[in-house]
Amino acid sequence: MPKLDFWYEFASTYSYLAAMRIEALAKQAGVTVEWRPFLLGPIFKAQGWDTSPFNLQIAKGKYMWRDLTRLCEEQGLPKFHVPAKFPLSSLGAARAALALSDEARPAFSRAVYMAEFSDGLDIGDAFVLEAILQKLGHDPRVVLVKAGTQEIKDKLRANTEEAQRLGIFGAPTFVLSDGEMFWGNDRLEQALAWAKK
Amino acid sequence: MPKLDFWYEFASTYSYLAAMRIEALAKQAGVTVEWRPFLLGPIFKAQGWDTSPFNLQIAKGKYMWRDLTRLCEEQGLPKFHVPAKFPLSSLGAARAALALSDEARPAFSRAVYMAEFSDGLDIGDAFVLEAILQKLGHDPRVVLVKAGTQEIKDKLRANTEEAQRLGIFGAPTFVLSDGEMFWGNDRLEQALAWAKK
Numbered sequence: 001m002p003k004l005d006f007w008y009e010f011a012s013t014y015s016y017l018a019a020m021r022i023e024a025l026a027k028q029a030g031v032t033v034e035w036r037p038f039l040l041g042p043i044f045k046a047q048g049w050d051t052s053p054f055n056l057q058i059a060k061g062k063y064m065w066r067d068l069t070r071l072c073e074e075q076g077l078p079k080f081h082v083p084a085k086f087p088l089s090s091l092g093a094a095r096a097a098l099a100l101s102d103e104a105r106p107a108f109s110r111a112v113y114m115a116e117f118s119d120g121l122d123i124g125d126a127f128v129l130e131a132i133l134q135k136l137g138h139d140p141r142v143v144l145v146k147a148g149t150q151e152i153k154d155k156l157r158a159n160t161e162e163a164q165r166l167g168i169f170g171a172p173t174f175v176l177s178d179g180e181m182f183w184g185n186d187r188l189e190q191a192l193a194w195a196k197k
Numbered sequence: 198m199p200k201l202d203f204w205y206e207f208a209s210t211y212s213y214l215a216a217m218r219i220e221a222l223a224k225q226a227g228v229t230v231e232w233r234p235f236l237l238g239p240i241f242k243a244q245g246w247d248t249s250p251f252n253l254q255i256a257k258g259k260y261m262w263r264d265l266t267r268l269c270e271e272q273g274l275p276k277f278h279v280p281a282k283f284p285l286s287s288l289g290a291a292r293a294a295l296a297l298s299d300e301a302r303p304a305f306s307r308a309v310y311m312a313e314f315s316d317g318l319d320i321g322d323a324f325v326l327e328a329i330l331q332k333l334g335h336d337p338r339v340v341l342v343k344a345g346t347q348e349i350k351d352k353l354r355a356n357t358e359e360a361q362r363l364g365i366f367g368a369p370t371f372v373l374s375d376g377e378m379f380w381g382n383d384r385l386e387q388a389l390a391w392a393k394k
Contacts, residue, residue, distance in 0.1 A: 047254060057244060059366040063380055070387070169256040183260055186383045190267070 002177070002195040003032045007163055008109070009040045009171040010094055010123060011052075011087035013068050016113040017185040018172040020077060023106060029192040035105045037094040038159040040087075040171055046164070052087050068117075071185075081120040088116060089124030091156075095147040096129050098155045100138070107136055199374070199392040200229045204360055205306070206237045206368040207291055207320060208249075208284035210265050213310040215369040215382040217274060220303060226389040232302045234291040235356040237284075237368055243361070249284050265314075268382075275315040285313060286321030288353075292344040293326050295352045297335070304333055 006022055008015035026033045044052065054061035065082050072080040093112045097105050111132045115121040121128045126144065133140040146152060166175060174182040174191035182191035203219055205212040223230045241249065251258035262279050269277040290309045294302050308329045312318040318325045323341065330337040343349060363372060371379040371388035379388035 057366060059364045062364060063366065063378065066378070067380070067384075074387070167256045167259060169254060169260065181260065181263070183264070184383075186381075187264075190271070 001030060001032045003034060004191060004195050005034050005036050005175040007036045007038055007168055007171060007173040007175065009038060010090035010097075010109070010112055010116070012040065012171040013064065013117065014185045015172040016117050017068075017071055017075060017077075018188055019106075019110055019113050021075065022188060025188060025192055029196060031192050031195045033106075035097070035102070035109060036159055036163075037097045037105075037109070037156070038163045038168075038171075039090065039094060039156065042160055043164055043169060047169075055086065072117075078114075078118040081117055083116060083120065084122075088122055091124075092126060092129055092147070093123045094156050095152050096133070096143055098159075099143050099146040099149075099152050104136070104138070108132065108138075111136060198227060198229045200231065201388060201392050202231050202233050202372040204233045204235055204365055204368060204370040204372065206235060207287035207294075207306070207309055207313070209237065209368040210261065210314065211382045212369040213314050214265075214268055214272060214274075215385055216303075216307055216310050218272060219385060222385060222389055226393060228389050228392045230303075232294070232299070232306060233356055233360075234294045234302075234306070234353070235360045235365075235368075236287065236291060236353065239357055240361055240366060244366075252283065269314075275311075278314055278317040280313060280317065280319075282319075285319055288321075289323060289326055289344070290320045291353050292349050293330070293340055295356075296340050296343040296346075296349050301333070301335070305329065305335075308333060 004026065006018070008019060022033055040052075044050075049056060054064050069080045072078070097109055097112075100108055112123050112129070115128055115132060116123045123129065130140040130144065133143050163173070167181065168175075168183075170183055172183075172185060174188065176191065176195050180191075180194055182188075182194070201223065203215070205216060219230055237249075241247075246253060251261050262277075266277045269275070294306055294309070297305055309320050309326070312325055312329060313320045320326065327337040327341065330340050360370070364378065365372075365380075367380055369380075369382060369385075371385065373388065373392050377388075377391055379385070379391070
């Protein structure tokens with residue numbers, strides 16, 4: 001079965017859109033998805049930026065919120081919630097995602113995105129992550145303790161470094177076994193079609 | 198008939214893709230298109246940039262060329278030609294486009310894009326513009342003399358200032374009568390659907 005690496009960042013609005021639809025589309029296409037959380041912060045920093053480009057470019061940022069509102073409606077998602085602060089800290093969520101099994105990661109990731117962009121919660125808050133884990137039937141203490149270990153910290157750092165090495169500059173990004181790369185929620189269909197080639 | 202303003206920049210790769218398909222799609226949707234050439238240079242300059250963001254972000258630029266190659270293939274366009282220099286100077290082409298009538302502007306604009314991104318010609322070169330005008334049955338001397346008048350220079354400046362006022366930060370951008378704005382070739386279908394609402 002062809003495979004697609006789904007590179008996503010928990011603070012990224014367009015990663016949210018992709019996360020909510022990738023499994024159904026991939027199943028339909030017969031493509032296996034590997035969920036690869038990483039951090040955009042270090043990649044932006046290497047570019048000389050201290051925040052998201054949506055903050056550095058006022059007009060583009062303003063447009064992005066409008067675009068997201070329209071796309072959520074089109075995609076049948078709940079009303080898009082512009083977070084009080086952007087980007088929210090995604091470090092804790094990314095580590096928790098990596099502390100979970102490959103099987104449990106997608107549902108947790110979707111729940112984090114829903115909390116962030118639909119319920120307006122701060123995913124940088126450990127209590128929010130705890131409540132999400134609890135609701136999904138995990139033992140929050142076990143997961144969060146594991147998320148704080150050196151092993152998981154290293155895993156996330158390795159993911160981020162691999163993303164940078166692959167030439168990833170934004171999220172979501174879809175990378176196929178042959179190295180072909182597709183950037184943005186808008187390219188999900190094209191990436192899946194390519195995977196089946 | 199609903200109306201859509203098509204804001205495009207002759208140096209912009211994604212404007213090329215939109216220019217090549219907008220008329221057929223708009224006709225199908227029953228939407229009138231106004232072709233509005235403008236310059237991104239002054240908008241980038243206001244952002245503190247001295248060149249295209251695709252040059253400022255190496256990884257994103259590299260990806261863009263690959264993306265364009267794939268999209269041209271998908272769209273049935275000739276093999277995409279990465280210009281020897283990017284962005285090419287689009288000032289002359291934009292002025293010539295505005296020197297033409299509203300009716301003649303689309304065909305000329307498409308021909309400029311084909312010269313640039315399919316034939317690998319320098320659209321900053323007046324001889325290239327001359328040959329395009331000639332081929333389309335215009336008197337190149339008449340058009341290029343008009344393109345150099347203060348009236349046309351002012352028209353292009355006014356277009357660019359209006360784009361900036363509208364919050365346009367990239368090209369192509371589609372703006373509807375109600376002020377709704379859609380950025381990028383990927384949003385053309387959504388913009389046309391919105392125009393019909």
